[in-house]
Amino acid sequence: SVSLMGSEDNGMEETEVTAAGGKSIYMVSDGTGWTAEHSVNAALGQFDYCLVDRVCPVNTHLFSGIDDIDRLMEVIKQAAVEGAMVVYTLADPSMAESARQACQLWGVPSADILGPLTEAIASHLGVTPSGLSRWAPGRSNSLSEDYFRRIEAIEFTIKQDDGTLPQNLHKADIVLAGVSRTGKTPLSIYLAQKGYKVANVPIVMNVELPSTLFEVDPEKVFGLTINAVVLQTIRTARAKTLGLGEEGRSNYSEMDYVKEELEFAGKIFVQNPVWPVIEVTGKAIEETAAIVLRLFHDRKNKCLMPRISKRY
């Protein structure tokens, strides 16, 4: 029996949270908690308008590796004390059911992210879910081919970042070309983590591009472009971070130079009409990644409805 009173968890942190204000969301997982975090992030996008300027501040707290009932109850009890809601992913159905009941009993709003989806998939596949969490002793944890492919993609992508190895462009799955600060590096890394070997080639005004860029399959090359004003703002901030001298080009963030460099890039894109040109202004990295991959798979599969397919 767990009592709400006399909880020994009422330490410094709650006071901190209360002082700071805002509603809390507890994310509880028997695994890493990344799934809950990702879903909550997406859902919070629906409240951007009131999160902005902290009109309605929200605190999230991620509890990972909660795989026994005692710790689960402790977290939920704590949520009750803090007036938080609980979002959970618990593979063991009896743990999920306990979470549901405890939340109901203690008046804690809750949402099960894994259960309903798992059940829907189970009845679609006609098989029973294992009920085993990521870290359950019964699970085999042999690393898959896919796992090693991803690591290779990450290592490839890091090694040839910033155009360092133009002779390797033919080994890349995807090649990104764009002027400085169009987000080539973070985009490359994002795609690499999904298993694609990415090479990126910086476009610098009046600097000749590596000839290999024009020799590889143009269907795998993507141009990145950005609004000149936004780019200038980003570059100015960047120049400050680097220290003025370090960048080596004082006009790097000057508007005339920014515009000319974008035009220079634009001309190259026009000369290579097979390359799609993606406008990245105001887009998050994962958004640009989604656009690149949709085009990439679309070109490969040539089906009427663009889709990204995988086999498990």
Place this chain on the structure above:
Amino acid sequence: SVSLMGSEDNGMEETEVTAAGGKSIYMVSDGTGWTAEHSVNAALGQFDYCLVDRVCPVNTHLFSGIDDIDRLMEVIKQAAVEGAMVVYTLADPSMAESARQACQLWGVPSADILGPLTEAIASHLGVTPSGLSRWAPGRSNSLSEDYFRRIEAIEFTIKQDDGTLPQNLHKADIVLAGVSRTGKTPLSIYLAQKGYKVANVPIVMNVELPSTLFEVDPEKVFGLTINAVVLQTIRTARAKTLGLGEEGRSNYSEMDYVKEELEFAGKIFVQNPVWPVIEVTGKAIEETAAIVLRLFHDRKNKCLMPRISKRY
């Protein structure tokens, strides 16, 4: 009115899928689709036992940027034709409702991943969801501080990968130390994408470690270790990929050498007892990342229940 018959989408791809066999899951989003993909991946973990060796093969198909009713109906119709289930994240409640109804009408099993969570959060916060998708015209897409922080973390982490800049260790949030093929690089990148500046330092037998490693706050240093047999297997595969000569050390993947190098690392870890040592054998990168970050935040916050907290 949409008819299931006479669909013009019945192209080459369906035949392909039928020939390959297996059940299909359609993931449909008005945004990138990464949330649906992440959730489906986690849920499929519950069916590992029957996905292995393709006993019950599953095909997933990701449809991103589905933000008008016509394309939504087209995808669902296609799902009906293929006998697929539909998992969706649609910010506009009327789109979500249309999806639900169409699936019901056409006998397509479905699961709404965003709606229930958004509603639960809305009633917890006492505010109404905007109903606007990521790419809706009404949304401001100003890039946040957090956004730039992440990009900086990625760039920092790439630059000093593989111990290249030991003088920068003091600038890192997290420092990883371990022998070759313990996953330092992919782990660093994973953490960097979450906004942490990571430095990694390779431990190589009889090679002196940079003195800065022992000068930085030991609370931010993490040792990685791995089972010798598993490491040998990984290194053997690695040596093949690189070509025998390239690695420059023929004994790199020999069992005696592997064991000795792990012992060498082990001694360093014993000499630095503040560093937690994480056993990575059989763990996915995101699993090790969860462990590192839990310890990291726990050490910073010193609360009774380890948690990772954020403010929105």
